Amino acid sequence: MSQLVSDRSSVLMAFIGLFLLAVRPVSAHSWVEQLRNIAPNGTMTDAVGYIRGYVSREMPGFYDDMDNFMIPPNGRPTGNEILTNDTLCHPSQTIGNYTADFPMLTVTPGGFIALQYQENGHVTLPDVNPTKPLNRGTVYIYGTTQPSSNELFLSVFQNWTADGTGGDGRGRLLATRNFDDSQCYQINNDEISVSRQAQFKKEAQNPQGADLWCQNDIQLPGDLVVGTNYTLYWIWNWPTFNVAGSPTDIPSAGYNVTLLQHYTSCMDVSVIAGSGSGSSGGSKAIAKNMASSFTHGQDLNNAAVFRQVEAGAFQVNVLGSGGNKSGNSTGSLQTxxxxxxxxxxxxxxxxxxxxxxxxxxxxxxxxxxxxxxxxxxxxxxxxxxxxxxxxxxxxxxxxxxxxxxxxxxxxxxxxxxxxxxxxxxxxxxxxxxxxxxxxxxxxxxxxxxxxxxxxxxxxxxxxxxxxxxxxxxxxxxxxxx
Structure with a gap:
């Protein structure tokens, strides 16, 4: 009898686990889970890198805020505003904070890399937050050879420009990407998830499991110096608008921001010489080769997103992507x-x-x-x-x-x-x-x-x-x- 009760309890717990997986809320947050190099055929290589101070979800006692960092924070006494002294990086994401278990990625100049993250329902459960942008927000990726130990959010975001002349001139805007990469999904019963599970089939494989993580596939600058580290700032702008339907995070006629939300991840990569998508030729030649030699139909657990590889640096047209020097702003941001x-x-x-x-x-x-x-x-x-x-x-x-x-x-x-x-x-x-x-x-x-x-x-x-x-x-x- 006790064995029967035990068996029933196990079945019940398994059912509850599956149920919670299917209806997982979008209160969970997103950050860069890992970085990977992309080979010329579009396949991610085995080498894996991480954000600074990365804490694995598998660690006992793990909770989101060990990796997640939101700007502005909830509960700010002055309201939903960004202050001039708000730092860009999580307190634990200090320069050089890496371990042997979670190292920085090694890259080659001009090479392609993938920044992978979980969508956590932000893509596949849009009705939970109907007045979010249709692209589920825009990811801005900035790079610098001169990171600050106290990097300020407003010094970088929508200040640094593609030509490197914006803001204080220490860095540049490398790429913009839709948060929704058009194929990623979390396993749930929503129409989007079900449709994508059928269209983008994959075997369950760690660390993604049955989910298909989102990714930002970008090309690194071709002028990176071998033997140095290069810093990347990943900023996901996910504002709430007054009405549904805004195509991106950029306010436009009829679409006004009512709530500011930015999520950031800070990371470094180690620049080496050697094989990889950036091993030979200039940046344009590498990009052309990547687009022409991409293998379609490969295992999605390790495949780049072709439309991002061929789209160029700026999938979303934002201030500074065309080298506009007018990217300065002062004071605090507020809805x-x-x-x-x-x-x-x-x-x-x-x-x-x-x-x-x-x-x-x-x-x-x-x-x-x-x-x-x-x-x-x-x-x-x-x-x-x-x-x-x-x-x-x-x-x-x-x-x-x-x-x-x-x-x-x-x-x-x-x-x-x-x-x-x-x-x-x-x-x-x-x-x-x-x-x-x-x-x-x-x-x-x-x-x-x-x-x-x-x-x-x-x-x-x-x-x-x-x-x-x-x-x-x-x-x-x-x-x-």
Whole structure:
């Protein structure tokens, strides 16, 4: 009888275990579980590397926060904001914190590597967090030869640029990837998981088990110096928006961030000479060879994602991926609470001479109120829109703006030349290489004939505990008569 009870108890415990596996919540977090080199045929090699201070999930007493690091942390007294002194790395992820059991990965210059992580339901259970980005957030991967022992989040994130000139110039943006690599899954009964289990079949194999981990496949710079270490920062931006449907983590018309969430992993790789995807030829030649020699249909436990290999560095177009030097931001980041809040921005890029046709461009950072989807009942069509005709060469374009939408800007000193006036605002450009420190003069900006404006969302920010608003970049050009 006791044996029967024991057997029944074992069956019950097994059933409970399977049930919990099937309905595992998305409260679990994600971090880089391991790094692996990718051979020219797209197969991951046997060598495995880890993040700094890695703690195995198999360790007795393990809990997520041993590896997981979230910015901003929950329960911050000042609310959901990022402070200027917030560090990028987990306290245990200090430079050089590796052990023989969990070493750093050895790599070759220009080689491809995979950063693997568990999706934990963030991909396959989207209805749990319906107002998250459709790509389940964007992963930003930065690299540097000059890591700081106290690396600040705001010094790196959306500051370092692909050309290495952004922020303090110590590092660069290497790649952007969708968090959802389009094939990874956690075993559960949701439609996405079930569909992917059928499409991307694999045998259960440690350490992934039956799950198929997500991965970011990236190419390392070709100029890495053999015999040195190179630092990588993995930042997953997973904001919550006011409504569902935002394609990526970047705010856009109608999609405002209501909750900031970033998860980070810090790691180093040891650069060696030798075989591997980066063993010969320049970076472009290595990438071309990888795309052409990739073996399709191989075991998914050890296969790279082909679409990432062939996609190039920037799968998601973000600030800094094109070498934009305007990646600076100051103060603390904070969610937007009202579409009518505004704050004064500042000129972040130099004014420069335009084309031979006399076009001048000034780039500024500004804030803008949320444009309504349509005029309200209290507004007539005439009150809600202003139409300007812009002459650009032989073409005439029509620019429509809403009267409820305005921009505040920081003007350059009156000493620079070449002004265009608009509603009491003077926007000046100069043929000189730079612009002196600006004098702050906020005012409503309304385009006038001869001006062309495009607005690009950047970050949701505020200066300390002040009112939050959405920071935008505005590129305005005008044609000289």
């Amino acid at each position: 937007a609470t009202s579409a009518e809040n505004t704050a004064t921005g500042s000129i972040l890029a130099t004014a420069s001479s335009g084309s031979a046709g006399g076009e001048h461009t000034v780039t500024v950072t500004v804030t803008e109120t949320q444009m309504p989807a349509s005029p309200t009942e209290a507004e007539s069509a005439g009150d809600s829109t202003t139409t300007s005709f812009i002459k650009t060469g032989r073409r005439t374009e029509t620019l429509t703006t809403y009267s409820t939408t305005f921009v505040t800007e920081t003007l350059t000193p009156a000493s620079v030349s070449g002004s265009v006036e608009s509603g009491g605002i003077v926007a000046r450009s100069s043929d000189s290489a730079s612009v002196a420190a600006p004098a702050t003069t906020p005012a409503a900006f309304i385009p006038t004939p001869g001006q062309q404006v495009t607005v690009e969302p950047f970050l949701t920010a505020s200066a300390g505990s002040g009112t939050a608003s959405t920071l935008l970049r505005v590129r305005r050009s005008f044609v000289s008569e």
